[in-house]
Amino acid sequence: MSSDETTKTETTVETAPSASPKRHRPVLVQMETPNLVPERDLGKMPVLQAEHLGIDFGGLTAVDDFNIAMGRTEISGLIGPNGAGKTTIFNLLTNVYKPTRGTILLDGYDTAGKSVVEVNKMGIARTFQNIRLFNKMTVEENVLVGFGNSMSTHLLTDVFRLPKHWKQEAEFHDKAMDLLGIFNMQGLAQERAGNLPYGAQRRLEILRALATNPKVLLLDEPAAGMNPAETEELMENIEKIRDDFQIAILLIEHDMNFVMGICEVIGVLDYGRIIAKGTPEEIQNDPKVIEAYLGKQGVK
Amino acid sequence: MTASKATTAQAGTPAASGYRSLSMPMRYLINAILVVVFLVVGELMIDGGVVSRYQTGVIEQIGIYIILAVSLNIATGYLGQLPLGHAGFMSVGGYSCAIFIMRMMDVVGVTARDFVTGSPAAVGLFVIGIIFGGVCAAICGLIIGVPALRLKGDYLAIITLGFAEIIRVVMQNIDGVLGFTLTGGAKGLTGIPSYTNFLNTFIVVAISLFLIHTMMKSRHGRAILSIRDNEIAAESCGVNTTYYKTLAFVASAFFAGVAGGLYAGCIGVMAPAKFGFMKSIEILVMVVLGGMGSMLGSVISATVLTILPEALRAVSDYRMVVYAVVLILVMIFRPEGLLGDYDFSMSRVIERIMNHGKRPEDFAPATTPAVEAVATAVASGAPSATTEKDTGKEASTHE
Ligand SMILES: Nc1ncnc2c1ncn2[C@@H]1O[C@H](COP(=O)(O)OP(=O)(O)O)[C@@H](O)[C@H]1O
Numbered sequence: 001m002s003s004d005e006t007t008k009t010e011t012t013v014e015t016a017p018s019a020s021p022k023r024h025r026p027v028l029v030q031m032e033t034p035n036l037v038p039e040r041d042l043g044k045m046p047v048l049q050a051e052h053l054g055i056d057f058g059g060l061t062a063v064d065d066f067n068i069a070m071g072r073t074e075i076s077g078l079i080g081p082n083g084a085g086k087t088t089i090f091n092l093l094t095n096v097y098k099p100t101r102g103t104i105l106l107d108g109y110d111t112a113g114k115s116v117v118e119v120n121k122m123g124i125a126r127t128f129q130n131i132r133l134f135n136k137m138t139v140e141e142n143v144l145v146g147f148g149n150s151m152s153t154h155l156l157t158d159v160f161r162l163p164k165h166w167k168q169e170a171e172f173h174d175k176a177m178d179l180l181g182i183f184n185m186q187g188l189a190q191e192r193a194g195n196l197p198y199g200a201q202r203r204l205e206i207l208r209a210l211a212t213n214p215k216v217l218l219l220d221e222p223a224a225g226m227n228p229a230e231t232e233e234l235m236e237n238i239e240k241i242r243d244d245f246q247i248a249i250l251l252i253e254h255d256m257n258f259v260m261g262i263c264e265v266i267g268v269l270d271y272g273r274i275i276a277k278g279t280p281e282e283i284q285n286d287p288k289v290i291e292a293y294l295g296k297q298g299v300k
Numbered sequence: 301m302t303a304s305k306a307t308t309a310q311a312g313t314p315a316a317s318g319y320r321s322l323s324m325p326m327r328y329l330i331n332a333i334l335v336v337v338f339l340v341v342g343e344l345m346i347d348g349g350v351v352s353r354y355q356t357g358v359i360e361q362i363g364i365y366i367i368l369a370v371s372l373n374i375a376t377g378y379l380g381q382l383p384l385g386h387a388g389f390m391s392v393g394g395y396s397c398a399i400f401i402m403r404m405m406d407v408v409g410v411t412a413r414d415f416v417t418g419s420p421a422a423v424g425l426f427v428i429g430i431i432f433g434g435v436c437a438a439i440c441g442l443i444i445g446v447p448a449l450r451l452k453g454d455y456l457a458i459i460t461l462g463f464a465e466i467i468r469v470v471m472q473n474i475d476g477v478l479g480f481t482l483t484g485g486a487k488g489l490t491g492i493p494s495y496t497n498f499l500n501t502f503i504v505v506a507i508s509l510f511l512i513h514t515m516m517k518s519r520h521g522r523a524i525l526s527i528r529d530n531e532i533a534a535e536s537c538g539v540n541t542t543y544y545k546t547l548a549f550v551a552s553a554f555f556a557g558v559a560g561g562l563y564a565g566c567i568g569v570m571a572p573a574k575f576g577f578m579k580s581i582e583i584l585v586m587v588v589l590g591g592m593g594s595m596l597g598s599v600i601s602a603t604v605l606t607i608l609p610e611a612l613r614a615v616s617d618y619r620m621v622v623y624a625v626v627l628i629l630v631m632i633f634r635p636e637g638l639l640g641d642y643d644f645s646m647s648r649v650i651e652r653i654m655n656h657g658k659r660p661e662d663f664a665p666a667t668t669p670a671v672e673a674v675a676t677a678v679a680s681g682a683p684s685a686t687t688e689k690d691t692g693k694e695a696s697t698h699e
Pocket residue numbers: 057062080081082083084085086087088089
């Protein structure tokens with residue numbers, strides 16, 4: 001892990017200060033606890049910011065005062081007991097739910113009032129805790145749906161099979177195959193997504209999300225149901241994806257080895273509130289975390 | 301973002317190594333030749349008197365119902381909704397096409413006889429009339445689709461059913477409201493020249509199937525299918541679900557209108573009573589029987605269910621009973637329809653023959669969970685070249 005980190009900082013030194021949005025007013029929020037952002041991302045605008053985010057369902061406050069400022073190539077984790085509100089946070093960040101309180105800024109732009117589709121186009125892609133693939137479509141088609149907004153042919157161009165249609169289909173077939181190559185899934189391209197084994201379905205969902213060309217990738221329990229070997233492989237691939245695509249990844253996971261091994265920053269959620277935040281080492285030694293997981297008895 | 305270029309490491313399809321496949325132009329050529337052969341054989345049989353006039357009429361109706369079933373399949377099988385007003389779109393298309401052609405005949409100087417001999421002006425009028433019918437139906441599809449598609453399941457079924465009834469009532473009463481003759485009211489629109497024949501029906505069917513096929517095999521079609529499979533996931537992937545639902549609905553209505561136009565010229569009389577609820581159900585039964593999402597299934601069941609009632613003229617009163625029984629049986633024993641969502645591809649068959657009966661899977665390195673396990677094991681450390689070598693070995697053991 002430590003040797004890994006040094007290489008990361010080296011590779012990202014030359015990246016230009018990219019984010020200078022042109023339209024709208026870019027709302028710059030002071031980066032909260034900037035010491036948490038990986039060194040290589042310092043000095044650049046955080047790619048995803050949320051401030052005092054909260055949502056109530058009737059009388060239940062599912063999430064309250066959630067804050068985050070993610071570096072552009074940061075891998076962070078969100079952990080917490082079942083029902084803590086982790087998935088709800090993903091639904092808030094992707095505008096599936098309208099927050100009761102707080103703001104979300106993606107690359108400096110407020111996402112309030114945007115549709116789920118618009119938020120995806122702005123740069124957030126996600127996977128689902130309970131896998132949601134296009135089961136009757138092939139693996140390749142699943143990825144191609146993700147590429148949909150990068151494709152530009154007019155309906156009539158496609159329907160009448162003009163040369164541009166073939167050109168684009170060929171181009172995106174190659175792109176889809178490249179993407180499937182990340183998980184060595186090219187051979188499964190023509191298989192129905194619904195027929196894939198569980199682990200492959202989870203991987204395909206990640207690739208489909210990647211195809212939408214996101215700046216932030218949200219993974220909801222990506223290793224759930226995977227065996228140790230698969231989990232190990234997934235960890236390596238998530239880091240590879242981050243390095244290759246230069247994106248930020250926020251993931252929810254119960255597998256502690258996974259989270260501690262891959263995340264640079266970890267937030268611990270309990271009853272909708274962040275009770276601790278820090279590096280894996282800090283989290284592992286935080287009494288509040290131990291208490292949330294093991295109960296008061298465990299601390300004593 | 302430099303993202304998409306970053307993953308070129310393991311490019312290429314390991315799949316079709318050694319598998320002989322047809323190029324795209326070749327596939328289209330084969331299908332085009334088949335269509336022409338079919339067409340010529342049909343024409344020869346009709347001209348030679350092998351097929352009677354009555355039988356020709358039935359064949360035309362088969363073609364019309366094929367378009368109806370396949371177009372309804374866009375909304376049901378591909379989009380995954382359950383509209384119950386397909387006959388409404390058919391009637392809009394039929395009336396507007398027939399009225400358009402009848403009014404324009406005098407203007408462009410085409411007689412009813414010209415449709416039989418096939419003068420260029422008559423052919424042109426037919427083409428424009430059919431498209432006009434389709435467009436009118438598509439506009440109705442847009443008007444009804446925008447509000448209806450905000451609803452789901454039962455609600456969409458009911459609102460489309462109501463819409464078809466409204467169309468029927470409008471066609472029946474619009475003359476009185478307008479104060480001049482347009483649709484012929486309850487008695488119906490009579491004196492429609494028989495501009496539909498085997499040749500043009502066949503061509504319109506072939507073009508319709510081609511266009512629906514190409515739409516579905518494109519990014520637009522994939523977006524429609526993704527909504528059917530998982531609407532929430534589709535949205536999260538940036539699929540504009542409202543747009544694509546409307547597109548599917550409008551396309552479905554357009555081709556229903558085209559079929560309606562053919563129908564008017566085939567039957568020669570348009571009466572509102574023909575386009576009631578039962579007509580919509582008849583078309584839906586064809587789709588469900590054939591298999592939702594299967595174009596071939598729709599084609600086969602439209603053919604069978606058009607011929608059956610004709611063959612069973614004697615018991616035509618019980619037609620709907622037979623329909624109901626058949627439907628119940630299929631739903632019990634084969635709920636996904638006769639063909640499920642299997643689709644036939646002529647070129648795939650030819651490729652099978654070219655490869656001595658082997659499928660592309662027999663050449664592909666990885667299709668099964670077992671192979672996937674290999675991939676997993678290899679991928680966890682080794683470079684991808686090893687994977688291809690390994691799986692290459694696997695493929696050769698298949699031989
Ligand atoms: N749409 C909703 N309506 C009402 N309550 C909800 C809704 N979504 C989530 N909740 C509640 O919010 C809490 C957090 O759920 P969730 O975010 O799924 O937890 P987890 O941390 O396990 O992912 C739970 O108590 C859940 O019942």
